[in-house]
Amino acid sequence: MLKQRIITAVVLLAILLPALFYPSPLPFGCVMLVLIAAATWEWGRLNGYSSRMSVFFGIEMALLCVLSWWLGLLQRPLLIVWIIASGAWVLGGAALLRAAVPGWPRVPRGLRLVGGMLMLWVAWLAVVKARMEGVNFLLSILVLVWVADVFAYFAGRAFGLRFTRGKLAPSISPGKSWEGVWGGMIGVVVLALAWVWADAAARAGVASLYTRLAERGWWLLLIGVLFLAAMSVVGDLVESLVKRSAGAKDSSALLPGHGGVLDRVDALLPTLPIAMMLAFL
Numbered sequence: 001m002l003k004q005r006i007i008t009a010v011v012l013l014a015i016l017l018p019a020l021f022y023p024s025p026l027p028f029g030c031v032m033l034v035l036i037a038a039a040t041w042e043w044g045r046l047n048g049y050s051s052r053m054s055v056f057f058g059i060e061m062a063l064l065c066v067l068s069w070w071l072g073l074l075q076r077p078l079l080i081v082w083i084i085a086s087g088a089w090v091l092g093g094a095a096l097l098r099a100a101v102p103g104w105p106r107v108p109r110g111l112r113l114v115g116g117m118l119m120l121w122v123a124w125l126a127v128v129k130a131r132m133e134g135v136n137f138l139l140s141i142l143v144l145v146w147v148a149d150v151f152a153y154f155a156g157r158a159f160g161l162r163f164t165r166g167k168l169a170p171s172i173s174p175g176k177s178w179e180g181v182w183g184g185m186i187g188v189v190v191l192a193l194a195w196v197w198a199d200a201a202a203r204a205g206v207a208s209l210y211t212r213l214a215e216r217g218w219w220l221l222l223i224g225v226l227f228l229a230a231m232s233v234v235g236d237l238v239e240s241l242v243k244r245s246a247g248a249k250d251s252s253a254l255l256p257g258h259g260g261v262l263d264r265v266d267a268l269l270p271t272l273p274i275a276m277m278l279a280f281l
Contacts, residue, residue, distance in 0.1 A: 134206030155183020
């Protein structure tokens with residue numbers, strides 16, 4: 001399993017890094033398009049559609065992304081899109097987590113499908129738009145999610161249930177604890193402060209998300225990164241809820257040793273549009 005994880009990670013990095021640092025955002029946008037189309041296929045299967053029908057949904061998503069690019073949507077601010085998507089994630093995520101696993105099948109399947117596809121489409125718009133802002137800006141969002149996850153893992157292992165009596169969401173993801181969430185939040189605050197200092201020291205031409213927030217007030221930086229860390233947990237839990245309802249351990253086996261694409265991007269799905277909203281509101 002470890003060997004598979006390493007090989008898959010190396011292959012993904014070999015594809016993603018050249019696309020990420022290429023002067024034009026076109027290669028990165030194309031790579032993200034393939035990943036989002038694959039995630040759409042996984043979403044269809046998790047919601048009870050046949051593999052053939054799910055492939056059709058993936059093709060539809062790819063065409064939607066291409067059409068969005070061709071129509072020039074990525075050249076526009078899209079602030080209203082980020083605001084609507086952020087509100088939907090906050091309110092919808094809270095409702096889904098409150099209803100837990102039994103509540104998911106009660107949502108009409110068509111609504112689940114369309115809602116998930118819209119969620120993935122907005123995530124594609126946000127990640128490509130962030131790359132168009134600059135590599136430093138995009139990386140500051142991606143690394144925040146990774147740091148929150150890593151710090152949460154180690155804090156949960158070291159301090160899980162030492163300060164609280166209950167798990168975070170035992171019926172959805174039994175391994176997560178409140179201590180892990182707090183550890184992840186501490187991690188992103190440290191990351192943000194270090195990144196702002198690095199931007200200033202390097203006189204970065206493209207400001208990171210953290211520098212943009214700090215320029216409008218350190219209070220906004222603190223609230224912003226804590227909110228993003230919390231919403232990354234919501235994205236993770238919502239995907240776990242959907243998988244548990246479908247009786248699936250992973251969203252697919254597309255990435256050997258890692259599960260599926262949704263397993264790797266779940267925490268980014270709410271974080272990307274919310275980060276774009278915070279940066280440009």
